[in-house]
Amino acid sequence: MVTIWTPDLSPFSGPKYLMLADAIAAAIARGELEAGARLPPQRQLADKLGVTVGTVTRAYDEGRRRGQLEARVGSGTYVRGNERPMPVVPMGGPLAMDGAMAPLGPQGQMMSEALQALAADANCLYQCLPYPQENGLAHQRLRFIDWLAVQGLVVTDQQLLLTCGGQHGLSLALEALCQSGDTVLTEGMSFPGIRMACERQGLKAVGLAMDEQGLLPDALEAACRQYRPRVLYLTANLQNPSCATLPLARRLRILALCRQFDVRIIEDDVQFVDPAIKPPAFFTLAPDITVFVSSFSKRYSGAMRVGFMLFDSALYQRLLFCLRASVWTVSPLQLELVSRWLADGQMQRLEAWLGEEMRARRRLADSILGEGLLQGDPSSFNCWLVLPEPWRAADFARATLEQGVKVRTGEDYAVGRFAVPQGVRLSISQPAGHAQLAEALGVLKKLLDQGPGLTQAIV
Numbered sequence: 001m002v003t004i005w006t007p008d009l010s011p012f013s014g015p016k017y018l019m020l021a022d023a024i025a026a027a028i029a030r031g032e033l034e035a036g037a038r039l040p041p042q043r044q045l046a047d048k049l050g051v052t053v054g055t056v057t058r059a060y061d062e063g064r065r066r067g068q069l070e071a072r073v074g075s076g077t078y079v080r081g082n083e084r085p086m087p088v089v090p091m092g093g094p095l096a097m098d099g100a101m102a103p104l105g106p107q108g109q110m111m112s113e114a115l116q117a118l119a120a121d122a123n124c125l126y127q128c129l130p131y132p133q134e135n136g137l138a139h140q141r142l143r144f145i146d147w148l149a150v151q152g153l154v155v156t157d158q159q160l161l162l163t164c165g166g167q168h169g170l171s172l173a174l175e176a177l178c179q180s181g182d183t184v185l186t187e188g189m190s191f192p193g194i195r196m197a198c199e200r201q202g203l204k205a206v207g208l209a210m211d212e213q214g215l216l217p218d219a220l221e222a223a224c225r226q227y228r229p230r231v232l233y234l235t236a237n238l239q240n241p242s243c244a245t246l247p248l249a250r251r252l253r254i255l256a257l258c259r260q261f262d263v264r265i266i267e268d269d270v271q272f273v274d275p276a277i278k279p280p281a282f283f284t285l286a287p288d289i290t291v292f293v294s295s296f297s298k299r300y301s302g303a304m305r306v307g308f309m310l311f312d313s314a315l316y317q318r319l320l321f322c323l324r325a326s327v328w329t330v331s332p333l334q335l336e337l338v339s340r341w342l343a344d345g346q347m348q349r350l351e352a353w354l355g356e357e358m359r360a361r362r363r364l365a366d367s368i369l370g371e372g373l374l375q376g377d378p379s380s381f382n383c384w385l386v387l388p389e390p391w392r393a394a395d396f397a398r399a400t401l402e403q404g405v406k407v408r409t410g411e412d413y414a415v416g417r418f419a420v421p422q423g424v425r426l427s428i429s430q431p432a433g434h435a436q437l438a439e440a441l442g443v444l445k446k447l448l449d450q451g452p453g454l455t456q457a458i459v
Contacts, residue, residue, distance in 0.1 A: 004040075005032070005033065005039070006040075006045070006049070007020065007023035007024065007027060008023070009023055009049065012367060014359070014363065016051050016059075017056075017059040018059070018062065018363070020049070020051075020055065020059035021066070022360070022364055022367055023367075024039075024068065024069070025063070025068055025434050026367040026438070028068055028435065028438060034079065035079050036078060036079060037078065038075075038076050038077070039069070039076065039077045039079070041076065042056040042057055042060065042077075043056075060077045062360075063077075064077075066360075066434035067080065067432070067435050068433070068434055068435045068438075080435065095404050095405045095406070095431065095436060095439060095440040096405075096427075096431070097405060097406060097407050097426045097427045097430050097440055098406040098407055098408050098425075098427060098430070099427055099430050100271070100298065100382050101298075101301070101302055101381070101429060101430055102272065102298055102300060102354060102381070102429060103354070103357055103429050104301075105354075106349070106353055107301055110300075110341060110346055110350065114337050114340055114341065115337075117340070118336060118337065124336060128336055131328075131329070132329055132332045134320055135160070135161060135162055135320065135323070135329075136162045136329075136330060136332065136335045136339075137332055137335070139339075140162075140332070140335045140336060141157060141160060141162070143340075143342050143343045144160060144162065144308060144339060144342065145157065145160060146342075147342035151275065152281075152284060153283065153292070153310060155310050159312070160308060160310060161308065161309040161311070161316070161319050161323060162306070162307070162330050162335060163307040163308060163309060163323070163330060164306070164307065164327055164330055164331075165295045165297060165306065165307045166193075166268070166293055166295035166297060166307045167197070168307060168326070168327070169293035169294075169308070169309045170193060170194060170197050170233075170266065170268065170293055171197045171200075171201075171326070172309065172319055172322045172323060172326065173231075173291045173293060173319075174198065174203060174231065174266070175201060176291075176318045177230060177231050177266070177291070178201065178203055178230045178231055179230075180201065180203070181202060181203070182203050182204070182231070183203070183204045183205075183206055183227040183228070183229040183230060184204065184206070184229065184232075184233055185208055185220065185224075185227070185229045185231070185232045185233070185263070186205055186232075186233045186415050187207065187208060187214065187234055187242075187415070188207035188208055188209055188210050188414065188420070189239075189241055189242060189413040189414055189415070190233070190235075190240070190413055191413070192412065192413060194268075195415060204227075205415050205416070206223060206227060207414065207416050207418035208220055210239075211244075213244055213245070213246060213250060214236070214239050214242070214244040214245065214246040217254055221257050224263060225261075228261075229261075230263070230264065231266055232254075232258060232264070232266070233265075233266045233268065234246075234254075234265070234266075234267065234282075235268045236251060236267060236269075236279070236281070237273045237278065238376060238382065240268075240271060240382070241384060241408060241413045242375070242384050242410075242423075243375050243377070243380055243382050243384040243425075244384075245279065246279075247279075248279060248280070251279075251282060251285060252285070255285060255289075258289060259289065264289055264290070264291065265282050265286070265289055265290045266290075266293060267281060267282045267283055267290055268294075269292060269293065269294040270293070270294055270295050270297060270307075271298060271381065272298040272299060272351075272380070272381055273379070274351070274354075274358075274377070277377065283310050283311075287310075287311075288312050290310075291309060291310070291311045291315070292309065292310040292311070293307065293308075293309050294307060294308060296338055298381065299350065299351060299354070300338075300341075300350065304334065304337075304338065305331075306335060354379075355379045358378070358379045358380065358381065359378050361428045361434065361437055362374070362379070362380075363378075364434055364437060364441070365441055368438060368441040368442060368445050369441060369444065373385060373386070381427055381430075382425050382426065382427050382428070382429070383425070383428055384423055384424075384425055384426075385423055385424050385444075386421065386423045387422045387423055387424065387448075388448065391448075391451070391452050392422055392452070393409040393420070393421075393422045393423060396409075396447065397409050397424060399447050399452070400444060400447060403447070404443070405443045405444065407424045407425065407444075408424060409423075410422075410425075426444075428441075
């Protein structure tokens, strides 16, 4: 039976076909379109909406790509049922939103094609088999340097170090810049890996006050006077977990303070940011005092343990020594795969796909939770949800977990006794598809509407 359903596209934005696809996803999440429901024929719906048949066709195709719809030959387009096997789900389960990881799309095909090409290149394989130079093969480094220049990060050969991922790069930076007992300043809520790296190296991590734009310069100045820190660690773009991006004026103020108090900056740039909107890096503004750390875990997937560091050339030998002492070298086979993707444009095309995919997911999230509730760039893997009173973050996370949805609170990222705000981080990139994302967001929406209630007697 054909469903008599005409969507309201007014809450959505973007190309018409994506607006319609987002409306379908929202209707499925709300239960307006149930599993097995047949959608209106394309021409009929096109006439009702005043769009072309091609627009409806593209919207239905997008729904199938998201795993929400299926086409039956000679019958029409239907809402998929839950009985069908789901695609491979990233770790955490279909309703987990507690891990920022790249949604799966072209990566598998990229890997398949790259492995086949590498297997046919005997000369390259023989170059990769012996113990290589610590910093990768010469042609691999050249590919990285050329790609970085396109990103606006111009470096020489002795300003680049290739690493086994972002966490490895952070550990190397701390080891090269600090001595046991030194103080490392961070944002009050910060990537847990920096706390672990500081603890392992006998360093004191101190969390600083933040607002919706990120680290507060006044808090930095006060901490510099009190602690005489060696290093400031921060995430300037889409800070983890708050999703704040430092405006340029604040970046310049932070740089001035670091110069005044002789503090080096470790800039964590691992989070995926659409290259079209990416602000200038601290390394671009002040390469002499900044160590820039990034990786391909968000650009490609967490399985690709390749990262890189950019720094003043005076640090090259010290960092190279730290690399030798930790892992000696990065796998040349992994470097070869990544460097080929950088050289032939596949990584750039993947980033464009990721940006489009995340914007579609964010539109879906806004349509279910409501416009204006989520903080963070529309292309970000994560969103920060400020909880309405009287919700407390720990209670909300516990309630979502009881409903099968995992989220992160600010406490998971607190440095020391930093007083975290009452909010949660949602990794909307993690669910396997839009149907799973919509289901998870529907659980959150229901809890937000209901409120916390009184869960236990208080005496």
